[in-house]
């Protein structure tokens with residue numbers, strides 16, 4: 001698949017929201033059970049600091065296939081300013097063809113340049129694919145929040161994974 005990775009702007013809020021809507025509707029991959037409103041998504045994009053970024057993957061026709069978000073783990077504590085969090089969201093038709101890895105390549109370079117020393121993610125316990133994906137990038141499991149997610153009567157754990165930026 002011929003894809004382009006670029007940094008998102010607030011004008012990508014609708015595309016990002018649409019992708020999150022698809023994944024939330026699938027109900028099995030993420031703890032996010034509904035997308036933000038368009039205005040909330042736009043406002044969030046506007047609020048990102050210079051050390052935070054969304055990267056989007058587009059096909060040749062300019063269609064957004066997925067995105068990765070990298071933001072501060074905590075906006076409150078200076079003591080954790082070296083820690084980022086990551087999220088990856090691809091449309092079903094874009095999975096399994098290297099789009100996730102292409103996004104991660106870009107996000108990890110950005111994380112290093114932005115001075116992060118560590119990246120943390122939370123992945124649903126049942127989401128083996130995402131855990132394999134992050135393990136292949138160098139993340140390792142460092143904890144588990146049991147029965148942390150309940151969506152439509154289905155209860156799931158959240159697995160914590162961490163990656164030390166080298």
Ligand SMILES: CC(C)(COP(=O)(O)OP(=O)(O)OC[C@H]1O[C@@H](n2cnc3c(N)ncnc32)[C@H](O)[C@@H]1OP(=O)(O)O)[C@@H](O)C(=O)NCCC(=O)NCCS
Nearest residue numbers: 029088089090095096097098099100128129130132133136
């Ligand atoms: C998880 C996701 C980001 C991975 O991106 P991707 O480009 O599809 O990743 P890949 O196809 O390279 O798959 C990653 C690994 O999972 C493996 N895999 C594929 N399907 C799998 C499955 N059903 N169960 C377990 N592992 C699976 C692949 O073999 C690959 O392993 P490898 O790198 O050792 O070969 C993407 O599939 C996605 O957006 N899924 C829906 C949303 C989601 O789960 N987001 C993560 C929220 S934290």
